[in-house]
Amino acid sequence: MRTLTAQEAATxxxxxxxxxxxxxxRRPDLTDVDLGALLGQDWLLGVTxxxxxxxxxxxxxxSARRNGPGGVTSLSPMVGGSVVNYTGSGSFAPxxxxxRQFLIDVASLPAGQLPSPxxxxxVFWGRVDSVDFGPEELRFDGRDYYGGLLQDTFIxxxxxxxxxxxxxxxxxxxxxxxxxxxxxxxxxxPVDPMWQLGRFTQKRVPVYEALQQLAAQLGWEVRQVWLxxxxxxxxxRSPDRLASTPVWTFGPDDYVELxxxxxxxxxxxxxxxxxxxxxxxxxxxxxxxxxTVTSTSPSSVTEYNRxxxxxxEASNSNINSTAEARxxxxxxxxxxxxxxxxxxxxxxxSFWPLQVGDMLSLxxxxxxxxxxQMLAVVSVNHAFTSDGLxxxxxxxxxxxxxxxxSWMERDAAPGVAALSxxxxxxxxxxxxxxxxxxxxxxxxxxxxxxxxxxxxxxxxSSTPGFTPSNATLKAAQSTTRFEVADLVPTVTxxxxxxxxxAEGNVGTPSSEVTLTPRYVAPVDWQPLVSTAxxxxxxxxxxxxxxxxPPDAWTMANGTWGVDANLETGTVFSGTKAVRLEATxxxxxxxxxxxxxxxxxxxxxxxxxxxxxxxxxxxxxxxVNWFDRWGAFISTTVAATVGALSLASFQxxxxxxxxxxxxxxxxxxxxxGKVSATDAGGLPYYVIIDSVRASLLPRVPGFTPPxxxxxxxxxxxxxxxxxxxxxxxxxxxxxxxAVVLSGSGAPGTHLFxxxxxxxxxxxxxxxxxxxxxxxxxxxxxNGQAHLEAGGNAFVSLSGISYxxxxx
Numbered sequence: 001m002r003t004l005t006a007q008e009a010a011t012x013x014x015x016x017x018x019x020x021x022x023x024x025x026r027r028p029d030l031t032d033v034d035l036g037a038l039l040g041q042d043w044l045l046g047v048t049x050x051x052x053x054x055x056x057x058x059x060x061x062x063s064a065r066r067n068g069p070g071g072v073t074s075l076s077p078m079v080g081g082s083v084v085n086y087t088g089s090g091s092f093a094p095x096x097x098x099x100r101q102f103l104i105d106v107a108s109l110p111a112g113q114l115p116s117p118x119x120x121x122x123v124f125w126g127r128v129d130s131v132d133f134g135p136e137e138l139r140f141d142g143r144d145y146y147g148g149l150l151q152d153t154f155i156x157x158x159x160x161x162x163x164x165x166x167x168x169x170x171x172x173x174x175x176x177x178x179x180x181x182x183x184x185x186x187x188x189x190p191v192d193p194m195w196q197l198g199r200f201t202q203k204r205v206p207v208y209e210a211l212q213q214l215a216a217q218l219g220w221e222v223r224q225v226w227l228x229x230x231x232x233x234x235x236x237r238s239p240d241r242l243a244s245t246p247v248w249t250f251g252p253d254d255y256v257e258l259x260x261x262x263x264x265x266x267x268x269x270x271x272x273x274x275x276x277x278x279x280x281x282x283x284x285x286x287x288x289x290x291x292t293v294t295s296t297s298p299s300s301v302t303e304y305n306r307x308x309x310x311x312x313e314a315s316n317s318n319i320n321s322t323a324e325a326r327x328x329x330x331x332x333x334x335x336x337x338x339x340x341x342x343x344x345x346x347x348x349x350s351f352w353p354l355q356v357g358d359m360l361s362l363x364x365x366x367x368x369x370x371x372x373q374m375l376a377v378v379s380v381n382h383a384f385t386s387d388g389l390x391x392x393x394x395x396x397x398x399x400x401x402x403x404x405x406s407w408m409e410r411d412a413a414p415g416v417a418a419l420s421x422x423x424x425x426x427x428x429x430x431x432x433x434x435x436x437x438x439x440x441x442x443x444x445x446x447x448x449x450x451x452x453x454x455x456x457x458x459x460x461s462s463t464p465g466f467t468p469s470n471a472t473l474k475a476a477q478s479t480t481r482f483e484v485a486d487l488v489p490t491v492t493x494x495x496x497x498x499x500x501x502a503e504g505n506v507g508t509p510s511s512e513v514t515l516t517p518r519y520v521a522p523v524d525w526q527p528l529v530s531t532a533x534x535x536x537x538x539x540x541x542x543x544x545x546x547x548x549p550p551d552a553w554t555m556a557n558g559t560w561g562v563d564a565n566l567e568t569g570t571v572f573s574g575t576k577a578v579r580l581e582a583t584x585x586x587x588x589x590x591x592x593x594x595x596x597x598x599x600x601x602x603x604x605x606x607x608x609x610x611x612x613x614x615x616x617x618x619x620x621x622x623v624n625w626f627d628r629w630g631a632f633i634s635t636t637v638a639a640t641v642g643a644l645s646l647a648s649f650q651x652x653x654x655x656x657x658x659x660x661x662x663x664x665x666x667x668x669x670x671x672g673k674v675s676a677t678d679a680g681g682l683p684y685y686v687i688i689d690s691v692r693a694s695l696l697p698r699v700p701g702f703t704p705p706x707x708x709x710x711x712x713x714x715x716x717x718x719x720x721x722x723x724x725x726x727x728x729x730x731x732x733x734x735x736x737a738v739v740l741s742g743s744g745a746p747g748t749h750l751f752x753x754x755x756x757x758x759x760x761x762x763x764x765x766x767x768x769x770x771x772x773x774x775x776x777x778x779x780x781n782g783q784a785h786l787e788a789g790g791n792a793f794v795s796l797s798g799i800s801y802x803x804x805x806x
Contacts, residue, residue: 001771017558021036021044046384053221053401055402060126077094080493095377096128102125107121122232125224125232129143150211160199161200170195171189177207187235188233195218199449217324238400247360252364256346264457268336269307269309269337276324283369286318291325295329354392360394376397379394427447427508430445431511433514436483439485440493453500453501454501456497458484458496462700489519493518536552549578579685593757594667596625602694606692607650607689608650609687610684618642621639703753704723714737729803731803733799737795757803760781774786
């Protein structure tokens, strides 16, 4: 309850007092206008304001006469000729308009006594939400200032808060949310809740909703509350659930009636189970384990029998420890386990000091009640009318608590909402294994009955009869097929599969199976699948299929084993090469296709040894191009080389570059003899090793500058547009010439290069101009200024400087 002076307490105890009302509207210049004394007239017709535990934002409605005497003056914001809609300086500013602040003051005094300035007590501070200026009566509604403003302020971007190592106090997180979303309020926390938050992502919701969600996880609330000496503040607070002393007592002489006196089991819960994820205890997938804590009120169970409630926290909830879950369960028990009595009270007069959560003593009327009752204020509504009617209506129930409605929204009791499932799937069956290079493929069939699966875990160990754990988890995904990798070939492993429900509950593991991975071999790859945009197995070291060419290679011409064989004696690198035999038949080998893009340049080379010394013993590299569907486009001869006088290795393809056609998507390389025999008709052998295909960098294009006023590119005599480009990633080059455009007002500023092409420091160059030699400086902001010479023509040929950051 609001703190009262001794005189106020004495007055409110007399039952014969009168409460005076004042409504002030605050203009943009922060001056207040009293609607009860505006232009010497009382415009007020009625005022109501209320607050409730179920509604964290207080609300008020004010009714007033729309027009003054004679209809000359109007409170309507749409009447521009009304004097009340102008400030003292003469500016048009409607007095009543959405967004305006307004205040409600009261003064309770003995009958016949008028209030002095010190008697007024501010009981509501809000912000106008709407103004209805219909016939005769004008009405405006509003919510309390901080609550309304924060309900209307949206968190526009997700943001991370908290800290997983030491945590961040919940009130500090709330303060950060407020500061980063308008900073319209400062949070006051009279008692430290002692709750440190781990890292979490705040979703895009209204600011007030974000604050209330955090507070609700504590069993607390955020509300605009009056604090003596400070006024209205935004407060994070806990209900005084242990309150035992009433702040005021009301007897039959204080109230007109008790319109509602009832008892109900509907919202009583005396066994509360909280399901949460324990951040400190993780399962094999490194996810927090789902756990439960239960709080019970034995006395309530004795009186009402067991009334169960389950509160399920999301897996990413800030309630992620046993202590936090226990505190939440205890708060629910404190708010819901007792007092099935609910009473509505209509007081004979206004009693403005009451606030939600106040504990009252209600004396019996001998009809509905015959014993005193200690009950908490759940809601309070004040109403005043112009004919002198003033009253306060109360709703009382149990002990101080947060909103029971909010608790019921979290209730997962049977028949109310779905309970959190805590059992895992039954063991999967038909587990089968197929070995593959460096791993295996494991398939299985889900159990035909039991809880539904959401995903499966694959556990692998080198120890038979192992128990699945964090250390053995190999993969987890929503599939009935796992591809295991990163295993040592030929080593025996053991595997089990177990299911997991959507709630995170782990089930029974399958029977154990064995895995024996094998070594990877290029022969496993499909013909049109490229693992990189270079030649596969370029040194022929992988030759895993007896009687066949090395992996990823085929015969383009000739027969393997007759016209070509694996060479292990004379090699350039490693232990293997390919030998094209002297069989008097054309023989060539062909690499697996690789991916290309139209316009790309490739350097194709190989190392070859050709049997000397006759002429006409030539070896060539051919590149075949294919489109996206694999259709042949054309062939390019990349390089040709003849025999040396001595039998030694030489490079084939030195400085040879080929360009992919514009429609090309694949290419392959063929290397071999140009003809079956030499110029004399004799057969010869060739040894091929180390075939390479290297992608060359693209030559960048020129970026046009932004010309200064009156300048453009000189395109005469076939000249190209002015532009700049970075070559080799480190130096910038300019081209073209600048001339007058024939319009504008040319100055010394010729052009500005692109931001990425700016020099790090001013660079000055000697240039050829229309009047001879000139001087051009390009500054660090990218602007090029002609400092000497004629501006009718300026050549940029030869200008080069280090690229920014080079």
